[in-house]
Amino acid sequence: MADDRLDTRSHIRATALRLFRDRGYAATTMRAIAEEAGVATGNAYYHFASKDHLVQELYLDVNRDHAARVRATLDAGGDLTSRLRAVLLASVDAFGDYHAFGSEFVTVAIRPGSAASPFSPASAEARELSQALYREVVDGATPAVPEALRGELPELLWLAQLGVTLFWVHDGSPGARRTRALVEGAAPLVGRLVRLSRLPVLRGAVDDLLGLVRTVRA
Amino acid sequence: MADDRLDTRSHIRATALRLFRDRGYAATTMRAIAEEAGVATGNAYYHFASKDHLVQELYLDVNRDHAARVRATLDAGGDLTSRLRAVLLASVDAFGDYHAFGSEFVTVAIRPGSAASPFSPASAEARELSQALYREVVDGATPAVPEALRGELPELLWLAQLGVTLFWVHDGSPGARRTRALVEGAAPLVGRLVRLSRLPVLRGAVDDLLGLVRTVRA
DNA sequence: GCCACCTCTTGAACATGTTCAACTGAACAT
DNA sequence: ATGTTCAGTTGAACATGTTCAAGAGGTGGC
Secondary structure, eight states: OOTTOSOHHHHHHHHHHHHHHHHOSTTSOHHHHHHHHTSOHHHHHHHSSSHHHHHHHHHHHHHHHHHHHHHHHHHTOOOHHHHHHHHHHHHHHHHHTTGGGHHHHHHHHHSTTOTTSTTSGGGHHHHHHHHHHHHHHHHTOSSOOOHHHHTTHHHHHHHHHHHHHHHHHHOOSGGGHHHHHHHHHHHHHHHHHHHHTTSHHHHHHHHHHHHHHHHHHO | OOSSOSOHHHHHHHHHHHHHHHHOSTTSOHHHHHHHHTSOHHHHHHHSSSHHHHHHHHHHHHHHHHHHHHHHHHHTOOOHHHHHHHHHHHHHHHHHTTGGGHHHHHHHHHSTTOTTSTTSGGGHHHHHHHHHHHHHHHHTOSSOOOHHHHTTHHHHHHHHHHHHHHHHHTOOSGGGHHHHHHHHHHHHHHHHHHHHTTSHHHHHHHHHHHHHHHHHHO
8 A cells, every 4th residue: 555655745646647547537536536545635635736736747647648659750850741740649649548538637727727727837847848849840840941930830839739639629539530630631731831831922921920929929 | 586587597597697797607606696596506406407507698698799799890891801800809898798707717618518618509509699790701791702711711710719719718918908919910810811812822722721621520 | 176297496415626723743953 | 851843644624516305386187
């Protein structure tokens, strides 16, 4: 019962994540986590401010998994479309273990006040990990992404991943088929648009978009 | 206490919506709604399956308000950009009353299983009301929107509104300034892209996009 | 009149996230 | 040794969404 217990905090963390994976969010009560970890309910709250904070730990795990899955692809080069496609599909895979309860978890994540929100301070580590992947997607692409886009594109692609995840949540198809179809279609479209962005006719639209992104970010 | 009480159901509904508006989602307990309405707690559950279903009623109200706000604009004609801009800004205004608690409500709405989700069967009336507005935005625009886009664009714009709302939720700026800036920038960008979509160079990208939309919708 | 049925209503009971006052025990100062 | 402090721990208590067995009251059949 106290074998792998380096310290109480990480023991509770590990217990919670296991239960989340096995039972989902709602079915994993704080009492169950505490009991399974062999501590009192209140103790879990001493180490984690809320259930959301435990979910946030789960997101961190998923993001680490995602990063590990795409390491080889990112190092291998390739064009923007194939890199983006691979990274987005890998994110679907990384979430795959939680597919049954995916909607529950993303629900928690989208709550603006939630610690598990991708925008929350508590998620900073997971967010930066994930955003770094898309920076690599862009910077390592050959042929190179046009200079003008290189600054903002990674963040836009990261947002696109959040969109894909949101879609995935509502996607009841087996094996997330529809979500994968979305990625298969969207990645080449992004690649094509990035290539087209060099054309003079599109210069205005591209400038508008970049200006909008910069304005809105502040 | 029983003055304006046509029937219990609508009395509970009205009471709940008032409390939601005044106190927000979390602070409005089912007990408070029932007590304020002068019925037992369980009675509220007889008429509304869950608290989410009451929130869904609130969304219906907001959507009706939105539709009323844009009636004149839609009847007046104008180009796509100005029509889209007006309708999106009006949606920000319609949600304005709930700005303080906006994040709470949208949180509820985004939960996939939730009755308040824009995609839920329970929200069908609100959804169709809202989607119809964007069909009008597109169909009533002069110069006319290219034939090829007229089918899918309304739904895409409706999704864009959901995106704007999601942004608004995370937008802490006074008067939702950043959200309005997003709309002010995005509407002309959409207008410009729709105009450009006629160009032969973009034909491929447009076809890809439309194909993607059709594939993914199923 | 009486019974069966059905809609509507009640309020106690339940499960769960969260809080909190009290307790433990180790580290440290005197 | 003794006292002090404080991070860590406990479990009962609380608030709230939700459920449910019980009943009220009306309507129609006989």
